Amino acid sequence: MLREYWLNRLALGCSVAGVLLLFCYSLSVQPKELPVSEIERSKVGSRVSVQGMIEWSHESGSTLLFTVFDGNRVNAVMFNARPEERLAVRKGSFVRVTGLVKEYHGKLELVAERIEPAKESLSIELPGHAND
Amino acid sequence: MIELLLFALAGCALGVFTGLTPGIHVNTVSLIALTLGFYSGTGLVVLVIAMGITHSFVDFVPSILFGAPDADNFLGVLPGHRMLLQGQGLKAVQLTVAGGLFGAMGAILLAPVFLAFVSALYEFLPAVIPFILTLVLGLMVLSEHGVKKAYALLVILLSALLGISVLRLNPFGNALMASVTGFFAVSTLVYSLVKNSVLKRQIQSKSEIREKSVVEGSLLSIAGAGTVSILPGIGPGQAAFIAAKLGGKTKTGAYLVMLGGINTANIIFSLLTLIAAGRIRTGVAAVVSQALPDKSMLVFLLAGTALFAVGFSVLVTNAIAGFILKRVHLVPYRKVNIAILGLLAVVVFLASGVYGLLVSCVSAAIALIAVTKKVKRTHCMAFLIVPTIMLYLGL
Numbered sequence: 001m002l003r004e005y006w007l008n009r010l011a012l013g014c015s016v017a018g019v020l021l022l023f024c025y026s027l028s029v030q031p032k033e034l035p036v037s038e039i040e041r042s043k044v045g046s047r048v049s050v051q052g053m054i055e056w057s058h059e060s061g062s063t064l065l066f067t068v069f070d071g072n073r074v075n076a077v078m079f080n081a082r083p084e085e086r087l088a089v090r091k092g093s094f095v096r097v098t099g100l101v102k103e104y105h106g107k108l109e110l111v112a113e114r115i116e117p118a119k120e121s122l123s124i125e126l127p128g129h130a131n132d
Numbered sequence: 133m134i135e136l137l138l139f140a141l142a143g144c145a146l147g148v149f150t151g152l153t154p155g156i157h158v159n160t161v162s163l164i165a166l167t168l169g170f171y172s173g174t175g176l177v178v179l180v181i182a183m184g185i186t187h188s189f190v191d192f193v194p195s196i197l198f199g200a201p202d203a204d205n206f207l208g209v210l211p212g213h214r215m216l217l218q219g220q221g222l223k224a225v226q227l228t229v230a231g232g233l234f235g236a237m238g239a240i241l242l243a244p245v246f247l248a249f250v251s252a253l254y255e256f257l258p259a260v261i262p263f264i265l266t267l268v269l270g271l272m273v274l275s276e277h278g279v280k281k282a283y284a285l286l287v288i289l290l291s292a293l294l295g296i297s298v299l300r301l302n303p304f305g306n307a308l309m310a311s312v313t314g315f316f317a318v319s320t321l322v323y324s325l326v327k328n329s330v331l332k333r334q335i336q337s338k339s340e341i342r343e344k345s346v347v348e349g350s351l352l353s354i355a356g357a358g359t360v361s362i363l364p365g366i367g368p369g370q371a372a373f374i375a376a377k378l379g380g381k382t383k384t385g386a387y388l389v390m391l392g393g394i395n396t397a398n399i400i401f402s403l404l405t406l407i408a409a410g411r412i413r414t415g416v417a418a419v420v421s422q423a424l425p426d427k428s429m430l431v432f433l434l435a436g437t438a439l440f441a442v443g444f445s446v447l448v449t450n451a452i453a454g455f456i457l458k459r460v461h462l463v464p465y466r467k468v469n470i471a472i473l474g475l476l477a478v479v480v481f482l483a484s485g486v487y488g489l490l491v492s493c494v495s496a497a498i499a500l501i502a503v504t505k506k507v508k509r510t511h512c513m514a515f516l517i518v519p520t521i522m523l524y525l526g527l
Binding site: 013020029 | 447
């Protein structure tokens with residue numbers, strides 16, 4: 001006979017195993033920190049982090065469109081950005097963007113999941129037109 | 133990590149809400165979460181998986197204790213209600229809980245095998261399913277004796293005609309929900325009212341479940357859920373019915389374990405089908421597909437979230453059922469039944485309008501023929517089986 005307390009113990013065991021698996025998942029999907037130049041087609045579907053300067057930004061409803069520049073540039077989009085993320089995305093501000101690399105209309109872009117102010121100081125060689 | 137756990141807990145809490153509330157399906161809440169722009173990639177995926185798993189456990193509470201099922205677990209009403217009237221409502225819920233626990237564990241353990249063979253099964257199963265379903269219809273008639281065979285045939289024919297009418301010829305929103313509410317909920321409640329059924333004081337002592345029931349029910353549930361997750365047009369209700377018919381004579385205990393197992397394992401297998409073949413079979417899978425384009429690590433996310441939610445659901449479902457059953461005899465059962473009938477009428481009307489109410493009444497009338505002529509009410513499943521055969525034959 002299978003008693004109720006065995007079911008409860010098994011249930012607790014399942015929950016602990018679930019938490020451990022989620023912990024392992026969290027460790028395994030830590031995004032790779034990459035320079036923008038290394039975002040290429042082989043990275044489509046991968047979660048990455050890039051640091052750079054916001055070169056251009058535009059808000060459309062709850063969607064943020066922007067370009068991250070670290071000597072090379074990549075377009076990025078964020079759906080349903082939170083207020084602090086909207087504040088972080090201002091032209092000239094330095095940010096760390098984490099998201100998925102996707103292909104959109106033949107071009108690579110970053111679908112941002114998190115935007116935060118860059119913690120490390122960045123030295124970026126700005127092209128002439130970016131300072132205009 | 134903490135964020136993922138919070139999303140999992142939020143999903144479990146939502147699953148308790150959707151499971152206890154008749155008419156609110158987890159697919160609806162999942163799609164609302166997605167369309168409202170509640171977009172957080174991994175977090176949303178964890179939330180909907182935890183919600184789906186918890187819902188699959190908790191939704192047996194209203195189904196068994198109040199006779200108010202949803203479109204996935206309606207077959208639990210009949211044996212569950214029978215056990216409730218015998219004072220064994222808690223045990224009935226615990227049997228489905230045990231099924232959910234072992235069904236989920238089996239589905240997770242078999243995930244590598246399923247992922248390896250799902251493509252081959254896609255080629256093979258759709259070709260044989262109409263023949264299996266026709267065989268099931270034949271077995272339904274043959275399972276009765278003497279003149280009851282004629283009544284069984286009558287119930288099957290009427291149910292099939294209704295099914296063809298509302299699911300194939302003139303489908304409308306939530307037709308399945310309106311039909312199963314009539315066949316399995318309204319008929320049960322009306323019959324209880326007519327017979328003046330009295331609810332016994334429920335047995336609250338620690339119950340014991342036969343290992344044989346658990347093993348038999350769990351194996352059938354894994355086979356059924358694995359199959360249903362691949363086949364379009366077949367839901368957990370049909371899978372449970374086919375598995376029970378093809379699995380030979382199944383006792384009530386094993387049957388309830390199987391129903392619980394199929395409901396939960398179906399969610400896990402549907403996500404494995406999404407990973408392996410990119411096919412979307414449930415609302416949860418639809419949300420996961422859109423919210424998480426990178427599916428490389430989804431198996432681990434699925435297994436972790438599912439195990440966490442299963443553990444939570446076992447404890448919470450037993451606690452909720454125990455809480456309700458301690459008090460249920462304090463309320464006059466007749467009044468409870470009338471209140472639930474009223475609630476079901478409102479839910480069906482809101483979901484499907486007057487036409488839905490009409491379909492519920494017709495399906496309840498067909499089910500009552502089966503009840504009064506003492507043939508199995510599960511013959512009404514022809515309303516789903518026949519349209520599914522037509523779907524697979526391209527009719």
